[in-house]
Amino acid sequence: MIRLILQRLLWALPVALGVVTITFITARLFGGDPTELFAPPEATDELRAQIRERLGLADPMWMQYLRYLADVARFDFGISFSTNQAVSTDLTERLPATLELGLTGLGLGALIGIPLGVFAAVKRERVPDFLVRGFTLAGMALPQFWIGLVLIWIFFVTLGWFPGPVGRLPIEVRPPEPITGFMLIDLALLGDWSSWRLALWQLVLPAVTLAIASMAPIARVTRASMVEALQSDYIRTAVAMGHGERVLWFRYALRNALLPVITLIGVLAGNVFGGAVLLESIFGWPGLGQYALQAIEGSDFAALQGFVIYAALLYVITFLLVDVLYIVIDPRMRHA
Amino acid sequence: MTRAPLAWSMRIGLCILGAYVALALISLVWTPYDPLSPGVGDSFLPPSVEFPLGTDRLGSDVLSRLMAGTQYNLGIALVAVILALVIGSALGVVAGYYGGATDIAISRSVEIFQAFPGVLFAMLVVKAVGPGVLNIILVLSFIGIPDYARLARAEVQSRRNWPYAEAARMVGNRSWQVAFRHLLPNSMGPLLAFTSINAAFVSLVTASLGFLGLGLNPNTPEWGNMIARGQDGVMTGEWWVSFFPGLAILGMTGAFYLLGDALADLADPRRRR
Numbered sequence: 001m002i003r004l005i006l007q008r009l010l011w012a013l014p015v016a017l018g019v020v021t022i023t024f025i026t027a028r029l030f031g032g033d034p035t036e037l038f039a040p041p042e043a044t045d046e047l048r049a050q051i052r053e054r055l056g057l058a059d060p061m062w063m064q065y066l067r068y069l070a071d072v073a074r075f076d077f078g079i080s081f082s083t084n085q086a087v088s089t090d091l092t093e094r095l096p097a098t099l100e101l102g103l104t105g106l107g108l109g110a111l112i113g114i115p116l117g118v119f120a121a122v123k124r125e126r127v128p129d130f131l132v133r134g135f136t137l138a139g140m141a142l143p144q145f146w147i148g149l150v151l152i153w154i155f156f157v158t159l160g161w162f163p164g165p166v167g168r169l170p171i172e173v174r175p176p177e178p179i180t181g182f183m184l185i186d187l188a189l190l191g192d193w194s195s196w197r198l199a200l201w202q203l204v205l206p207a208v209t210l211a212i213a214s215m216a217p218i219a220r221v222t223r224a225s226m227v228e229a230l231q232s233d234y235i236r237t238a239v240a241m242g243h244g245e246r247v248l249w250f251r252y253a254l255r256n257a258l259l260p261v262i263t264l265i266g267v268l269a270g271n272v273f274g275g276a277v278l279l280e281s282i283f284g285w286p287g288l289g290q291y292a293l294q295a296i297e298g299s300d301f302a303a304l305q306g307f308v309i310y311a312a313l314l315y316v317i318t319f320l321l322v323d324v325l326y327i328v329i330d331p332r333m334r335h336a
Numbered sequence: 337m338t339r340a341p342l343a344w345s346m347r348i349g350l351c352i353l354g355a356y357v358a359l360a361l362i363s364l365v366w367t368p369y370d371p372l373s374p375g376v377g378d379s380f381l382p383p384s385v386e387f388p389l390g391t392d393r394l395g396s397d398v399l400s401r402l403m404a405g406t407q408y409n410l411g412i413a414l415v416a417v418i419l420a421l422v423i424g425s426a427l428g429v430v431a432g433y434y435g436g437a438t439d440i441a442i443s444r445s446v447e448i449f450q451a452f453p454g455v456l457f458a459m460l461v462v463k464a465v466g467p468g469v470l471n472i473i474l475v476l477s478f479i480g481i482p483d484y485a486r487l488a489r490a491e492v493q494s495r496r497n498w499p500y501a502e503a504a505r506m507v508g509n510r511s512w513q514v515a516f517r518h519l520l521p522n523s524m525g526p527l528l529a530f531t532s533i534n535a536a537f538v539s540l541v542t543a544s545l546g547f548l549g550l551g552l553n554p555n556t557p558e559w560g561n562m563i564a565r566g567q568d569g570v571m572t573g574e575w576w577v578s579f580f581p582g583l584a585i586l587g588m589t590g591a592f593y594l595l596g597d598a599l600a601d602l603a604d605p606r607r608r609r
Contacts, residue, residue, distance in 0.1 A: 014444075014448070015447065015448055015451045018445075018448030018449075018451070018452075019448065019451055019452050022448075022449070022452055022457070023460070026457075026460055026461060026464065027460075027464075029464075137590055137593055137594070138586060138590065140536075140589075140593060141536065141540075141585070141586050141589035141590035141593055142582060142585065142586050142589075143540055143543050143544060143547070143560070143563075143582065143585055145544065145547050145563070146563055146578070146581075146582035146585070149563070149567065149570050149578050149582075150575075150579065150582070152570060152571070153570045153573075153575045153579075157570065157571060157572075157573055157575075158573075164571075270453065271453065271455070273453065273456075274453045274454075274455040274456045275455070277455075277456075277459070277548065278544055278547065278548065281548070282567075292459075293548065296459065296463050296548065296550065297549075299463075304460065304463070305460075307456075308456050308457075308460050311453055311456055312451070312452055312453055312456065315451065315452075315453050316451050319451065
């Protein structure tokens with residue numbers, strides 16, 4: 001098993017290298033000439049050449065590539081034009097906000113989606129099954145940003161039950177100095193419970209949006225996998241031995257049906273960073289996604305490139321974790 | 337008994353997609369108002385007899401824009417998935433049939449591209465090359481290619497030595513003929529099922545790019561663009577501008593999913609239980 005895990009870890013390296021290389025090529029092929037960003041329009045050719053020299057653009061492409069690799073390895077993505085800070089500092093500052101929202105939403109989605117899938121599978125081809133399937137089909141076929149807008153329209157604009165999309169805290173509350181960067185944890189550590197409640201309330205609508213969007217595929221995969229598990233020989237044996245329904249569903253069938261669900265949750269977790277761009281823009285959430293969107297709007301290529309590499313590496317790490325988890329929990333893999 | 341729901345989801349999916357195709361064709365010759373011109377009515381008129389889905393901030397008719405948008409969203413999805421299907425399966429068939437170094441080269445590159453989050457890649461490239469229908473189609477088909485290649489490779493590899501492939505070789509077919517004329521057609525089931533699922537994904541990404549203002553010129557009546565244009569209105573209670581394009585996306589994407597499910601059941605009889 002250890003060898004298998006090590007092999008998997010080693011394979012992550014060329015994949016990460018590939019991801020970084022793709023980003024380099026895309027930026028160089030399509031990114032335009034960075035000289036133009038520094039040179040005034042009336043600059044002479046001589047000045048332009050000087051700028052190119054200083055930016056390292058006069059060197060041959062392979063040298064630029066190697067220098068870029070060295071920079072990325074040191075987590076140096078350059079300086080953002082819009083914040084005037086190192087892109088890596090910007091990204092690290094904004095990561096907790098994205099993780100807080102992503103983990104809450106995904107956790108909520110799994111918490112609702114898995115039981116829903118089990119329920120649909122045990123009531124297969126009956127009314128509850130069709131309802132769950134219809135509901136989850138809609139959840140998968142709707143764009144996440146639209147679900148978010150509709151929730152805002154219903155629960156903020158019309159009913160006024162939840163606060164507006166202004167980020168992690170109401171505008172009049174001063175955010176605390178970050179300790180962990182996770183708003184709910186920081187406020188709890190500070191013992192500021194009235195702000196904690198406000199922050200929790202701000203989190204509800206974006207987290208529910210993400211939960212709906214992730215619950216749908218989780219429920220569908222759980223259902224399909226459970227249907228298969230419920231028809232297997234070991235379940236028939238367990239029925240013959242007189243086990244109760246609940247023990248059957250949750251202890252025997254679900255445990256075996258959960259493997260594809262775990263893979264899926266890994267994929268969804270990897271997608272949280274990409275989806276964050278849309279979700280965070282709707283809810284004014286100051287995370288990685290909003291940063292990327294500002295970079296897109298301001299043509300801030302260093303920032304955008306940094307975000308893409310950051311998100312892609314997190315994606316690769318997530319898949320790595322899922323695969324390792326798979327090896328650990330599936331006894332068949334251990335002896336492969 | 338087991339066949340009933342199968343035909344059912346296929347039929348619904350096809351009917352809905354047929355309706356969208358019809359809508360796209362109709363919108364080429366007729367829409368209630370000019371979808372591109374502002375001020376056919378007042379700003380933010382709620383749905384009424386005159387404007388069934390209301391008007392947006394600029395006073396354009398939402399229904400006309402929605403109809404015209406079908407060309408973009410459906411057209412982009414169809415062309416992008418067909419392109420990805422053709423290129424991806426060709427790569428996969430070559431990798432699966434010939435094996436060896438060719439296979440390793442193709443499979444490894446596919447794995448690396450798959451590790452790259454597709455939506456982010458699309459955002460990066462579209463931002464760089466600029467908006468436009470052709471650009472979006474190319475990017476979206478490009479991010480689909482790895483999946484098709486992997487699928488086609490697995491299918492062809494598992495059938496390479498089946499008796500019918502042997503027979504095809506015995507009667508003197510060249511290797512590419514065996515691969516593309518005999519093995520590929522027999523692998524089409526899963527590929528087509530995936531194409532339909534992929535079309536759903538592609539239409540969601542198209543709308544996302546449009547919503548971010550990356551996809552097409554902001555005045556284009558693409559559904560994601562339209563939702564973005566109505567976003568401010570939602571905050572002040574003018575929900576209809578953003579609401580209806582979402583329903584249009586739901587119908588089209590849902591139909592692709594239904595069709596894909598039905599095709600997957602057809603391709604894999606074990607799933608038909």
